[in-house]
Amino acid sequence: MTAPQIKILLVDDEPNITKALRRLFMQVDQYDILTAASGADGLQILENNLDIGVVISDQRMPQMTGVEFLAQARKLTPDAVRILLTGYADIEASINAINKGAVFRYLTKPWNDQDLLEVVAEAVRSFQLIAENERLNKLVAKQNLALQQWNSRLKQRVLDQTAHIRAKGDALAESHQQLRSSFRETIEALSNLIEIRDRRTSGHSHNVTKLATAMAAELQLDDSETEKVRSAALLHDIGKIGLPEHLLGVPPLQMTEKDLGEYRLHPIRGQAAIDMVPALRDVGVIIRHHHEHVDGSGFPDELRGRRIPFGSRIICVADTFERALVHYPERTALESALREISPLWGKKLDTDLRIILETAAPIVFNHLDISAEVAKLQVKPRDLKAGMQLLRDLYSGTGVMLLNKGTIFDETAIALVKRRYQIDPFDMDIPVLVEPREK
Ligand SMILES: [Fe+2]
Ligand SMILES: [Fe+2]
Numbered sequence: 001m002t003a004p005q006i007k008i009l010l011v012d013d014e015p016n017i018t019k020a021l022r023r024l025f026m027q028v029d030q031y032d033i034l035t036a037a038s039g040a041d042g043l044q045i046l047e048n049n050l051d052i053g054v055v056i057s058d059q060r061m062p063q064m065t066g067v068e069f070l071a072q073a074r075k076l077t078p079d080a081v082r083i084l085l086t087g088y089a090d091i092e093a094s095i096n097a098i099n100k101g102a103v104f105r106y107l108t109k110p111w112n113d114q115d116l117l118e119v120v121a122e123a124v125r126s127f128q129l130i131a132e133n134e135r136l137n138k139l140v141a142k143q144n145l146a147l148q149q150w151n152s153r154l155k156q157r158v159l160d161q162t163a164h165i166r167a168k169g170d171a172l173a174e175s176h177q178q179l180r181s182s183f184r185e186t187i188e189a190l191s192n193l194i195e196i197r198d199r200r201t202s203g204h205s206h207n208v209t210k211l212a213t214a215m216a217a218e219l220q221l222d223d224s225e226t227e228k229v230r231s232a233a234l235l236h237d238i239g240k241i242g243l244p245e246h247l248l249g250v251p252p253l254q255m256t257e258k259d260l261g262e263y264r265l266h267p268i269r270g271q272a273a274i275d276m277v278p279a280l281r282d283v284g285v286i287i288r289h290h291h292e293h294v295d296g297s298g299f300p301d302e303l304r305g306r307r308i309p310f311g312s313r314i315i316c317v318a319d320t321f322e323r324a325l326v327h328y329p330e331r332t333a334l335e336s337a338l339r340e341i342s343p344l345w346g347k348k349l350d351t352d353l354r355i356i357l358e359t360a361a362p363i364v365f366n367h368l369d370i371s372a373e374v375a376k377l378q379v380k381p382r383d384l385k386a387g388m389q390l391l392r393d394l395y396s397g398t399g400v401m402l403l404n405k406g407t408i409f410d411e412t413a414i415a416l417v418k419r420r421y422q423i424d425p426f427d428m429d430i431p432v433l434v435e436p437r438e439k
Contacts (some may be wrong), residue, residue: 005032006124007049011042011069012058012085021056024113025120039064039072046076053127054120059086059094067097074102079130081123085109183279191234197241198248204322209233211318214360215353219314229311232286236315239270239287264299267291286311290319293348305350313350317357320349334365378429381421384414391431396424 008031012018018035025031034049036042038061046052055073059066070082084106086094094106104126105119191205212233216226240248243266247259255263271284289312292298294305298316308316324337338358345351379388390407394417402420407413409432417430 004030006030006053006127007032007034007051008054008056008120009034009036009042009045009049009052010056011036011039011061011066013037013061014058017058017085021116024116028117028121030124031120038062039066039069042069043072043076046073046080050077052077052080053131054081054083054123056083056085056120059084059090065093067093067102070097071100071102079127079134081127083107083119083123085111187231187234190238194235194237194240205234205237207322207325208236208315208318210364211322211357211360212314214364215314215318215356218356218360225311228282228286229314231280231283232290232311233315233318235270235274235283236287236290236319237266237270238273239266239268241273242266242269264291268300285309286315288312290315292316294350295347298348308350313353317349317353320344321357321361334362377432377434379432380429381414381418384409384417384430384432385434386410386414388432388434391433394430395426396420397426398424400424 008025010018010021010025010033012021012035015037018037022033022035025033034045034052036045039057040063042055042057046055055070055077057066057069057073061069064072066084066086070084073080073082081104082102084094084097084103085108086106087109091106091108094103097103098106104123107116107119191209194205195203209230213226213230216229221229243262247255247263250259252260252263267288267290271288274280274284274287286309289301289303289308292301292303292308292312293316294308294313296302296304320341321337324340325333327333327340328336338361341349345354377388386409388409390403390405390409392405393401394403394407395401400420402417403413409417
């Protein structure tokens, strides 16, 4: 790489001197020589060449002395190195100029060529150093500024991104929460379907759910396991929706062999019904086995002991206990039901869960829907079923007595009420007592 050119300005009113100096400096390739015959000319050249590195001026010139010229030159090109050529008589003025900073060095005339070359070479190095230093300072300042801007942009971007991520996170959490609660609501809605289909077991699924969930809490199951037990409890009898009308509410012990076969399909149908929902597959397995007995005498797969899923064993206990509860007056139901099921531990029910049930049941018992009130309904004529008992005298719209309080509805009585309702409608719903729930 060739060194950059350095411009050197020579100012002297004697053309011979500038010529001689030019010749001298031509020896150095790096120098680019400019000349002027007066201070005024020199200033003119400087104005057009602000990159001049070295200025050499004679002291004795008409109009403007070298020191005056260099003082002016300093204002135009402060970084250029200024050298004064002076006679012995002017040395004091030269030293003054050096002290005021107008001049870098002075040389006495006549000069020694070698000395002059060395002084100028030193001046050039000094100028280059200053220029390089200046360049580096500017570069550092520029890079600092860029870094600062980059930093503040980065900071802003980080803040923006953080806010963005937080907002996304919040929205995601909210929609996840919404999804979760609508999933739960859907399961409850499905569970309600079973109870609408079979009024005799009104509240059964919800009671089993409360008990099974309380048992899961007692067992300290984690949230996800508890949620599975809860969903399975809500839906455990959903397969009964497919049972024929005449089987609803009939206790299994009173069923014919054929009907019993049909009834025993409900855990499989329940599993099949929800199998298309991947999030409910585990729940489906629990539902499938909720009628398995620990001694292997249950259905549908005659699983034994610990081969029965834990959730299914919990639901089996809650289910059996809840059915027993409704056989007794509310006041004594808890103790009586626990006594009723006690022979079943180790046969139908998992003995490990006995203490869990006995702890959980009293906690939830007051919240279970087992009072006789549940069997009292207000129904429309179209909803009357054989076996319902009329709770007050029933009159037609125009006041004709139709049936006495206490009448147990059969097909004939139902047909009578429906026919009269068409021709002589009454406003009120019919208060009835529903048969006791299935055993
Ligand atoms: Fe069941
Ligand atoms: Fe059940």
